[in-house]
Amino acid sequence: MSATATDPNLQHLTQAREQIAQGDLKNAALTLNKANAQWPQDPRVFMLGGLLAEKSGNVKGAFEALRKSVSLAPDWGPGLLELALLLARQNQFQEAIETAEKVATLEPQNLQVLAGVIDIAHRAGHLDMAIRHLRRGLDLVPGDVALRRLLARDLSDQGQHEASISMWNALVQEHPADAQSLVGHVQACIAAGNPTGARDSVAALLGLAPDDAVYQYYARLAHGETPGQQPAELTRAIFDNMAEFYDLHMVRGLKYQLPKQVGDKILARHPDKKINVLDLGCGTGLLGVCLGRLDGALVGVDPAMKMIEQAARHNVYDRFHTVNLHDALRETPAALYQVIAALDVFIYAGEVTQAIPNAHRVLAPGGMMVFSFEAAPEQGPDMVLQPVGRYAHKRSHVEAVCESAGFATVEIEETVLREENHTPVPGFVVTAYKAA
Missing domain, CATH: 3.40.50.150 (Vaccinia Virus protein VP39)
Known part of the structure; x- marks a missing residue:
């Protein structure tokens, strides 16, 4: 039996998602109307309807559609995650965090959910939450470079300088030409009040891009100078x-x-x-x-x-x-x-x-x-x-x-x-x- 036969809305939903991603909102709405006529209580239709409404600038309609999706399927992870993300984008952080934590509990192995939950925690400025889920992510994907970078940065922002610098040191040793890790190490040293500890990383950055104004600024800090201003490239x-x-x-x-x-x-x-x-x-x-x-x-x-x-x-x-x-x-x-x-x-x-x-x-x-x-x-x-x-x-x-x-x-x-x-x-x- 084909997937279309067992899930008669799948073709419409796939098409609507692609249309929304391409900005073809008018046709996406027509496709979702077909899907809704075929199965009026499909929570996926309302979830995509919420994404469509937000793309159209109708935030109220987006909330209505996503809340309808969640009411139809209270324990369905994708619907809950999209609602949590919308709440975070609209700066409604308390409910966003509560909803994100619920979906993380429902789908603890889902890396897409993990990424959304971490994004929500960062938007809300909730570093404890972000660090907790980043550690959980590293249990799921040990050694993941992107997760380790995020965790090291959050630890620095939380004032856990020794742990942060240790993580950056490990990343730099593993990837000595990775500019993101080198910059992260430099910034962590500065935040810890020890910019001179970043001299090797600064030298490596200048080796990659000698004319970079931000790297030159970091070099002056690493050598004990106080530049007169931050470069516009950094503040921008x-x-x-x-x-x-x-x-x-x-x-x-x-x-x-x-x-x-x-x-x-x-x-x-x-x-x-x-x-x-x-x-x-x-x-x-x-x-x-x-x-x-x-x-x-x-x-x-x-x-x-x-x-x-x-x-x-x-x-x-x-x-x-x-x-x-x-x-x-x-x-x-x-x-x-x-x-x-x-x-x-x-x-x-x-x-x-x-x-x-x-x-x-x-x-x-x-x-x-x-x-x-x-x-x-x-x-x-x-x-x-x-x-x-x-x-x-x-x-x-x-x-x-x-x-x-x-x-x-x-x-x-x-x-x-x-x-x-x-x-x-x-x-x-x-x-x-x-x-x-």
Whole structure:
């Protein structure tokens, strides 16, 4: 007996899945209608209907279809997994995690389920869950390189530096020309506060790609230097990867309130909104959302195109430039903006000795600059690169640079920038005014 005879919907379902994958949504809908007419209670039809609805931009319809699939087959792994993944993509993490754990219990040997569950754990920032399932995956597929890389990275992020570096060392020994493992080892050493321990891996990376700006940056760290800024290629990759869920992660997860606080400060000074604003490191446009449409120009600058794509959805920015902060300031004409903001940007942009004077030049008379910084100890260097890979600045140094640049008034407010691992990150906000 043929598969089609025992499963009369199989041909329709296979065709619909291929049509959805190819973006042929109209014909996929017609195919699913045929399948539904043939077997109205087939949970697979509703599962694929959910994927089709999401592809069409109908998130509500996607949830309805996937929940219907699960109601028809409560213990069917594929339907549960697709629901969990949709929940995670829509940042509904608590239910996503509960559903993912259920499907992992139902299908503990299924590697596709394992991959989905690990993805959900990472999206939710649930490292304990991710590590647990990665270890389970390595029991199923001992020695798997991709799983070992993910586990080593998660261990580093969780602060288990010795275990992480040990795993990276093993991967590098087994695959000495594998750039991903070499980079992972370098990053783990930096996170552990021992960048010099990565010298051999950095040398191997430069042997593979001598002109790579990120590898050159790592080489300087490995030899005890503090580069003035992170290369755009590094920050771009970081933020492109997190653009989709950045807003929720920052505001809800890390309790990031700076855009609201700074937006209120700007609007209090300019209630008529007749201003030009340069938002350096605009990210997904959180400051723009707080400012709303201006009777002037709101210009966003960010090296990460995917972050800019998210910012553009708010429909408040007039234009964007995909460059880093230093290039943007250097190339902007003088006296063009009433406000320049850079929130959580110098933690990557680093050096202020040229950026702040350039900001003063770019500001119109009477203009306002608002920059935020993570705080470095006053008894140490003017700027330090922390093990987490972000720059911290000494308050007195930033204040002195502002005064030397010619700002008439410099106000500095100590604040908690956000939380990290449920611990407040101390910093300060500089508001400097150019003479009218």
